[in-house]
Amino acid sequence: MIAGIVQILLFQGLGEIIAHFVLTLIPGPVIGLVLLVVWLVVRKSVPATIDLVASALTQNLGLLFVPAATGVVLFLPQLKAHALAVAVSLIVSVVLTIAVPALVLKLIVKEPSGDA
Amino acid sequence: MTPELPAIHEIWVYLSGSPLLALTLTLGAYECGVLIYERANRHPVANPVAIAVIIVAVTITLIDMPYAKYFEGAQFVHFLLGSATVALAVPIYKGLAALRGRVFPLLLALFAGAATSIVSAVAIARALGADNAIVGGLYAKSVTAPIAMGIAERMHVSPTLTAVFAVTTGILGAVLARYVLDFVGSKAWWQRGFALGVASHGIGTSRAFSVHPEAGTYASIAMGMHGVLGAVLIPILVPYLPL
Numbered sequence: 449m450i451a452g453i454v455q456i457l458l459f460q461g462l463g464e465i466i467a468h469f470v471l472t473l474i475p476g477p478v479i480g481l482v483l484l485v486v487w488l489v490v491r492k493s494v495p496a497t498i499d500l501v502a503s504a505l506t507q508n509l510g511l512l513f514v515p516a517a518t519g520v521v522l523f524l525p526q527l528k529a530h531a532l533a534v535a536v537s538l539i540v541s542v543v544l545t546i547a548v549p550a551l552v553l554k555l556i557v558k559e560p561s562g563d564a
Numbered sequence: 565m566t567p568e569l570p571a572i573h574e575i576w577v578y579l580s581g582s583p584l585l586a587l588t589l590t591l592g593a594y595e596c597g598v599l600i601y602e603r604a605n606r607h608p609v610a611n612p613v614a615i616a617v618i619i620v621a622v623t624i625t626l627i628d629m630p631y632a633k634y635f636e637g638a639q640f641v642h643f644l645l646g647s648a649t650v651a652l653a654v655p656i657y658k659g660l661a662a663l664r665g666r667v668f669p670l671l672l673a674l675f676a677g678a679a680t681s682i683v684s685a686v687a688i689a690r691a692l693g694a695d696n697a698i699v700g701g702l703y704a705k706s707v708t709a710p711i712a713m714g715i716a717e718r719m720h721v722s723p724t725l726t727a728v729f730a731v732t733t734g735i736l737g738a739v740l741a742r743y744v745l746d747f748v749g750s751k752a753w754w755q756r757g758f759a760l761g762v763a764s765h766g767i768g769t770s771r772a773f774s775v776h777p778e779a780g781t782y783a784s785i786a787m788g789m790h791g792v793l794g795a796v797l798i799p800i801l802v803p804y805l806p807l
Contacts, residue, residue, distance in 0.1 A: 530698050
């Protein structure tokens with residue numbers, strides 16, 4: 449468990465260092481993610497300790513958004529003033545963003561019927 | 565009787581000064597959210613994150629705690645978002661084997677979906693008169709929240725608004741996906757899952773897993789690809805969009 453935490457923190461730290469000095473446009477944790485995927489591909493398996501920590505984090509991902517998302521209290525007046533624009537934009541956009549990739553895949557992939 | 569009053573007051577001062585209160589509130593509110601979600605038979609509308617945010621926001625307003633003060637304590641939870649982003653490597657690695665010969669169609673679908681997300685959201689918000697701060701929060705809304713917040717920081721737009729829009733988008737996608745996918749006639753589970761992952765990142769992915777495992781795997785691949793490519797391309801390409 450602790451070994452898994454240490455390894456994930458090391459990849460995160462390595463990502464932050466690279467983000468700071470080399471790839472300044474990409475967030476550090478994303479670089480850490482890519483490095484960890486590459487490392488897992490190279491060693492061809494997931495170490496049990498990393499697997500344990502990663503599933504604990506990803507299964508409770510929702511919790512980690514709460515402090516930042518609560519910042520909505522700071523934007524309430526602004527959101528109220530633009531409520532219609534925000535609501536219409538979010539709803540229509542998400543409907544289109546689901547529909548477009550689904551249509552692209554449906555049109556360009558010929559699967560034998562029955563695979564559905 | 566009177567000597568007890570200062571004692572209670574002192575405890576309150578101590579509690580609101582340490583991270584204990586903010587941490588207990590955050591974890592307790594999320595636990596309430598999860599319990600309500602389970603009670604509602606995992607109905608997408610009863611999203612645990614939305615419930616927790618409402619509980620925390622109402623509580624800190626009632627006890628007159630400024631958001632900055634709350635965040636000072638809750639930052640320990642917030643810090644883990646970075647570690648959780650790195651940890652997404654594990655489900656992505658496990659999903660790689662499932663990709664087989666589908667990399668090209670999936671990339672094409674991802675780019676089409678990502679462009680649709682940004683262009684439609686920004687164009688509609690602008691047409692309805694939203695200001696620059698609101699529009700800036702919409703750029704990365706279909707990217708998983710921890711990465712979206714990183715993108716927002718790099719683009720000098722509000723990470724908080726971005727997080728709020730990302731979570732809202734996740735919930736909306738999870739609620740609406742079934743109807744949209746049926747309407748466009750999408751049938752294969754992997755295609756339905758991938759489309760949901762492109763639009764609604766982590767919240768859509770957990771919804772997809774609860775419907776069908778193949779849909780869930782492809783949703784998590786979509787979320788990971790959108791996160792990594794979005795982090796690279798959104799800050800570079802958005803300034804060139806005619807918006």
